[in-house]
């Protein structure tokens with residue numbers, strides 16, 4: 001893609017001043033940009049993904065908003081544009097404690113940062129509802145903070161730490177190209193990777209371990225196998241058509257745990273492969289060999 005001046009200007013504007021309180025950039029997106037995208041959606045000028053990446057759709061939406069509010073349509077989020085965003089955009093992450101019931105730019109930043117730290121909370125929409133509260137409490141417990149569901153300096157600090165990574169090497173559960181990666185998807189967050197394969201394709205354990213779950217999961221995973229590998233690492237194999245193991249069984253790398261299917265919330269046959277570290281979803285790709 002060509003770099004247009006608008007991209008650079010917007011990126012520069014987001015990098016300074018009021019945005020310093022935001023957590024650092026992640027590999028594929030920044031919380032402040034995600035919050036901007038949520039704000040633009042809130043103002044009905046943007047329908048693109050909340051991915052934290054400044055692209056042509058985000059810049060175009062900023063310019064559309066500026067034209068509607070009689071501002072210079074330069075795609076730069078300066079003080080005037082920010083003021084025109086209204087109350088929703090007044091607070092940046094870290095400038096006030098966040099509690100259930102609040103809404104705004106900083107809540108969107110929180111939701112985006114929580115998701116990247118392994119605790120997605122449904123739609124990233126800037127509204128601090130039950131899902132966000134649950135995700136925050138899980139994260140606080142994970143980060144050894146008081147799990148009170150209210151963000152304070154400790155939570156903001158913890159959200160600025162590097163993202164958790166899978167500490168063990170993993171084998172591919174089946175040979176396929178990643179169809180949908182770990183990360184933002186639409187207004188939500190995909191906590192694993194999708195490996196498209198024909199129904200019935202054998203699925204192998206990614207590392208040696210013990211089966212801790214092998215049953216139908218009603219929350220959307222469908223037929224699901226979970227294998228614990230020690231060090232707090234659990235691998236998950238979802239949407240299976242058949243289970244090949246039982247709880248308590250020890251498995252070696254590559255041992256068949258089930259077969260590809262489309263049970264649960266799946267539109268077609270694929271393996272949803274997810275890895276958790278002490279409950280936090282982590283991108284499995286850097287650990288796959």
Ligand SMILES: [Zn+2]
Pocket residue numbers: 180190192193194271272273
């Ligand atoms: Zn998936």
